[in-house]
Amino acid sequence: MQVFTDLSQVPEGFGPSVVTIGNFDGVHRGHQAVLGRIVELARAGGRAAVAVTFDPHPAVVHRPDSAPELLTGLDDRLELLAATGLDAVLVVEYTLDFAAQTPEEFVTRWLVEGLAARTVVVGHDVRFGKDNSGTLATMVELGGAHGFEVVAVDDVGECVPPSGTGRQRWSSSAVRALLAEGDVAQAADVLGRPHRVRGTVVHGDARGRELGFPTANLGGITGMVPADGVYAGRLLRPALAAAEPDHPDTRLPAAISIGTNPTFDGVERRVEAYVLDRDDLELYDEEVVLELVERLRPTLRFDGIEPLVAQMHDDVARARTILG
Structure with missing residues (x-):
């Protein structure tokens, strides 16, 4: 899949294309169904299947104090979009200047002239252009003026x-x-896959190693971090998978802890993963992805190290059963 971050990167003569527009945060099953329809239309007509998406999320620009926490960072969003079969994604830098375009300016510059759209697929509740003044009726009108078909899709x-x-x-x-x-x-049921967070492994307190459960602590996290608790999941190593796709350590079962370590009076919220039955991994400074499969329990405060360690053994046993 080609990724364009500016119209200047779109090759001359690109298209004709089937285009859709959206934030696609999480690329959940509803997104996947719509994107799959776009790919079908494109293949049937011998055209390119293209999604236009935005970074940052428009809500971050218009209402930064109340913008929703994003489910996926841009890297994961693009990876998930690629999995739908799209030929290209145009990532538009969302700014107040961009938002000030009229609906016709947006459609003309980005969809018609930029991507040679011949079909535009949108939801019935689509809004675009300055003050969200463009509607489905606007898009149909502009399609008539510029020679593209508009396909409206229902929620799935x-x-x-x-x-x-x-x-x-x-x-x-x-x-x-x-x-x-x-x-x-339940989130995985909507997403069509386990939810993921991504980050770089950083040094922690080494307390897990002292207790017999060495953990990979994540910093610079992208993706929404779920509620505090202990989860069964997996640790993925993208760089290793790219270099050695068949390496057995690219996808590892893990028990994942999210919280402040209240037993030790912690105040900093952390995300850390113990790879089951492994104490030989050197992951510092490596970017990893955590898949969260099932919540085992909420975060608890224990009266000492012994009951904590006993619970950790139980958590690991349950995670091993769940992950098979």
Whole structure:
């Protein structure tokens, strides 16, 4: 998949294309269904399948104090978008100047002239252009003027929100609510895969090693960190996988702790992973990805090291069973 971060990077003669627009945070199953439809349309017409997305998220620009926590960083978003079969993604730097474009300016410059769109796929509730003044009707009108077809798609799928009251469509907001409750299993059902966070392994207090459970502590984390607790999951090593795809240590079962270590009066919230039954890994300064499969328990405060270690043994045993 080609990734463009500016229209100047789009090759001359690119297209014609089938284009969609969105933030695609999390690239959940609803996104995947729509993107799959775009790829089908593109293949049927011999065209390029393209998604236009934004970085940073528009909410970060317009309301930074109340913007939602993002499910995925840009690297993971692009990796997930590539898995849908898209031919290209245009990552637009979202700024106030960009947001000030009229709907026609946006469509003309970015979709028609930039990507040679012949089909534009959008949701029924699409909004674009200055003050979100562009609607589905606007897009259809502009399509008539510029020679592209508009395909409107319905929301796909439903899930049960944490409140358990009623059902709601698959959405990034639904996943955020589930992760805030620590329900990574239900979040995975909406995402179509385990939720991930990415970071670089940094030095910690080495307390885990002293207790017999050496952990990889993550810094510079991207991706929404779920509620405090202990989780069964996996540690992935992208660089090793790229260099040696068949290496057995590219994907490792792990028990993952999120929280402040209250037994030791900790105040800093940390994300750390113990790779099951391994004390020989050297991961410092390596970028890793953690997949969170199932929550084992909430964070607890123990009356001393012995009950803590006993619980850690139990956590590891349960994680081993869950992960197979």
